Amino acid sequence: MTTTIRPLLLGDVHVGNEVPSLSYDVTATTVVLGAFGGRDWRPMHHDHQFAVERNGVRDIFLNTTAQAGFFERFVTDWTGPTGRLGRLGFAMRSPVFPGETMQIRGTVTAVDTDDTGCGWVELDFVLSVDGAPRSTGGARVAVPTTPDDNPWARRGERWKP
Numbered sequence: 001m002t003t004t005i006r007p008l009l010l011g012d013v014h015v016g017n018e019v020p021s022l023s024y025d026v027t028a029t030t031v032v033l034g035a036f037g038g039r040d041w042r043p044m045h046h047d048h049q050f051a052v053e054r055n056g057v058r059d060i061f062l063n064t065t066a067q068a069g070f071f072e073r074f075v076t077d078w079t080g081p082t083g084r085l086g087r088l089g090f091a092m093r094s095p096v097f098p099g100e101t102m103q104i105r106g107t108v109t110a111v112d113t114d115d116t117g118c119g120w121v122e123l124d125f126v127l128s129v130d131g132a133p134r135s136t137g138g139a140r141v142a143v144p145t146t147p148d149d150n151p152w153a154r155r156g157e158r159w160k161p
Contacts, residue, residue, distance in 0.1 A: 007080045010111065010119030010145045019106035019123060022074045026062065028098040034066025061095035067127065067135055074104045074125065075139050082144050084151035086120065086161030090127075090137025100129045109138070116158045119145040 024030075035045035040063045043050035051060045071090060076083050096102050106125035113119050121143055127135040140161065142151035151159075 007082045007147070008078065008143055009147065010113065010121070010143050013108055013111050013121050013143065015108055015111060017108040019074070019078045019108070019125070021106075022070070022077060022104045023101055024070065024103075025101050026096055026098055028060065031060045031062055031066070031098055034069065035063045037069075038063065038065030040065060057095055057097075059097045059099075061097050064092065067092065067096070070102070070104065070127070071125065071137060071139065074106065075123070075141050079121075079141055079143055082150055082152065084142040084154075085139060086142055087140040088137070089139075090125075090135050092135045094132070094134045096127070096129060096134050102127055102129055102134070104128075106139075113145060114160055116154070116160065117145065117149075118151060118154060118158065118160070119143050119149070 032046045044055045045060055045063045048060055051057050067090065068088065071088060072085060075085060104125055104127045106123045108121055108123050110122035119142060120140055122138065122140050124138045125136070126133050142154070144150060
């Protein structure tokens, strides 16, 4: 038996809704692969001695593109494959190190439809470790307004992120 999961629709979303959280156990491999995947060769993301002696931190740490990837995953895990990220912004306040479990939580702050009929959801999110915020940000994501709508099919004047 197969189960079909109905995609998230704009009508399902309301201001104040909490987005299901994402928890992830960060390892040295997570940090190194995240940096290298984004072509970030700076040694503080793969060389423990450099990070400690030159940067004054306790270990290597997640870089910007790795965190962006986790934020994108957080949003699209919630929206499903028809959610299309329009904007993403965040500020890193404190490093995330191997051996820590990061948790991303978010809340819907706006729900709207633009003049082309595209449904938009805005949310704020926080990446924390042991309850202490490490990064904060927000996203704007297009979600279908009806079961036959697909934000990924929008082009040109019909796509205004």
